[in-house]
Amino acid sequence: MDIDVKNLHPLEVKLLRHVGMGEDITVDRLVSELGYLTGQCNQAFSWLSAKGFLAETSRTARTLYEITEQGQEQRLHGTPAHRIFTFLQEKGSATLPALADSLGLEKSDVGSAFGMLSKNKAARMNESNEAELVTDAQLPDELAVTASLLERASTTGILEETTLTPAEKNAMVKIAKKRGAAQSPFRIVEREDVVYRLTAEGEKAKHALEEAHITGEELGNLTPAMLSSGSWKTGTFRPYSLNAPVARLIPGRSNPYSAYLRWVKDKLSSLGFEEFDGSLVENEFWNGDALFMPQFHSARDIHDVYYIKDPSHAREIEQPWLENVARVHENGGNTGSRGWGYTFDHEFTRRQVMRSQGTVLSARQLPHAKVPGKYFGIVRCFRYDQVDATHGADFYQTEGIVLGKDVNLRTLLGILKMFAEEIAGAEEVKYVPGYFPFTEPSIEVHIKHPVLGWFELGGSGIFRPEVTRSLGIDVPVLAWGLGIDRMALMHLGLNDLRELFTPDIESVRTRRGN
Template sequence: MIDQSAARALHPLEVKILLAFKVGDTIDSALVREKLGFREGQDQQAFSWLMAKGVLEEADRQTEVFYELTPLGQEWLEKGTPIRRIFSLMKEIGPMSLPDIAQALGFDQKTVGSAFGSLSKEGVCAMDEARRAILTKSALPQPLLDIEALLKAAAANAGSLPEKSLTQQQKALMAQIAKKRGAQDAPFRIAERAKVLFRLTSLAEDYRQAVTALGMTGEEFGAITPDMLEKGTWKLGTFRPYNVQIPPARVIPGRRNPYVEFLDSVKDKLVSLGFEEFDGNMVETEFWNSDALFMPQFHSARDIHDVYYIDEPTHAKFIEEPHLSRVAAAHENGGNTGSRGWQYQFDRDFTRRLILRSQGTVLSARQLPKAKVPGKYFGIVRCFRYDRVDATHLSDFYQTEGIVLGEDVNLRTLLGFLEMFAVEVAGAKEVKYVPGYFPFTEPSIEVHIKHPVLGWFELGGSGIFRPEVTRSLGIDVPVLAWGIGIDRMALMALGLNDLRELFSPDLESVRMRRSQYKIQ
């Protein structure tokens, strides 16, 4: 029994065959073309589909030989065979050397040589004492005329002559001038075509019943055309159902990059928490990158092997005042910050040294002099580190940093913020805080979260900016500073495990990459 969906999936050409013939009938191309009006190609399509379903089986197969005109044969037909052209040329001009003939007709030596050979064999041509070819007869030999007749006959029969239509003499001639392979230098190619006779199997009856039960005729509409809509002819029939189980063709859409989208989602989340975005230069000074953050100029993290120095120019023209003087004083003796300072001679030349920003906190420092109170600011910015590039280190990467200014901010509100980030940004269920160390904050806190997949890991660092940092930049209220590492979350969100993959240039992998993070 054939179910309805299998019957519906039949193509109209199949339906027509099923309805026109019965079990045991034998059919072939000629028959279906004649009886059902199939066009060339449609018959073979329908046969192959029905064979695949087991509705047709092969009843008989006969191979026929055809001689098909090659492009060379076509050329001979249009311009004349080389022999005829040489014959005509000599008839016109008289005796000529073989190279002259080749040149006059644009033939290669080999073509001329073999044509001359054929002509001398038939006694039509000879070589004189001056090694010139001369005509010895005024008519072309019969075999050549026979070849020309075959070319014409083939042209008249769509470029193809069935072997069975040839006389014995023609067959013998064809054997000399037709080739099965490498036929580009022969006028005819030998082609074999199978003529197959099919028989309808008992399955055909099952299908026919199903098709009849569904009222299918094979005349159902295919594509809906503008013409059908305009004329209303769609009302006159039914639509052929399509096989909806066939996998659709691939399309390549324009698309956002999933890593950038992830970063954007973090930005949007921070904006929703009341943070205003900041941005800045990739090239910075030692002043803003470290000095303004109260990292002493002799600090081990400020070694030549930790930051990238700019080759040219090497120094900024100036550092803005009053920031320079105040920061220098904070380093030397605390200045107006209530600190004893680092007790060393601040280097005002080194502070102008240009580097590639090594931490996003630069932007927090730069924001301080122009910040509103209360205020919340953040940035997700590219930073540069002197690191060997591998699966967990990049020479440039994103850092997420921010500050909160307010009369009432303190350690407990800092913890409150960290909890908010852990839950809102990282989707954490469990959070813990441990004392941390950063040169520019005191107290300093690290926040660790328990991620459903990654387990416990450090989400970020934070603290309250040291007064040496804030007072030097004109801020008298406490400032919370935080940074969260989102690379690990990004990798997990994108199903990757190598940071380099985030910046992959490989188009196919970027095209196929999907975000796996849940929208929270």
């Protein structure tokens, strides 16, 4: 078979001329010997493999742990838990807010760190609601292992999973993240070492390049600088193929996912729901405090947020809702609850974040809602999360509330059934108990995907009085926050949530929406 080598890319040409039969070809080798970038190596491998000139001989998965800026800082000053342990050794006791102020830590970090010390039976809360060390408490082994890992990684910047002991692996699971690793000591990096070798066809192509005197240094463009210097006269240009196919003409069309979102909005509006919307940037008050999520409780860990750097805090929070919510957190206010029993932090509540859940808009709607009333929103949210077939770091929820004297759990189940069957198109649905700080009872709805199996569609429940009464509502309020991205998987016949946001324009051209 004749091999046309004139149209090979310079990256392919240089690689073929550089290697020989039986030699291992890797990214590290090309970077070292040809000065390629990693991306250029992968391009060349992809093109040559598609042409049959290279064949993969082995593939080895590796997990690495890269120390972050947060990790370097903790190496120098200690992890939050280690610093709290040392502080309590010296001072005896302190409230959690006082620990945060004294050590310059985020209050959420103090809560998580104290929880770890308490779990290891090294610290406890005393009768004065202050943190203190348990008698004869020793620094937990986990903290010593973490400090050792940080020290080892400070020189190389990265640790191989295969070099870790079982104890180090257990510690690393708690301090390393793949997504949102800026607030973690280590970032998880997954790599694959792939080895290629020349095929018989690749060897023929190599000889054809040598016979044609093609080196990969041929010029691809004529530039003004070449014309000015006259260097084009001595250069060799790559040939142009007059037989290359022309670009096809493709008419414009709607993005299938955008069309699906419009269809959902139209359907809910036709059922009498009013649409609400709001800013992507929120404050901790509406994102969590107004929803009766305690400011320093581990319940907030399920909503890891992106913090806004500038401005970091809102100027003010609307009254009387701020004072109402503060009283509910401290002592239950007029709700019949005992609240959470801590001093509400008015500075923390103004901190600005990217909204982590659509329920923030339901909370904002309550002071202005009509009774009876039905509201919904298509809400973009942001959380640290590991991206996979059913998770994203930013995603859409369909969020809503129904208010009225006569609404109840049966009403909510009917709404969930409509979303699961009519909007998502699921044939198998189940409802399971859940937990959310702001609803009681709480229900999760799960649907069965033909390929991915069962997964959670979202959460729902009836707002607690601590939420509704502090915002001026004294009737039952049904609430739900469902992953509309996941509904689209079922509705559009997809198997991976990332396909909704793929940069592959061809998928938009060929997939049909509503």
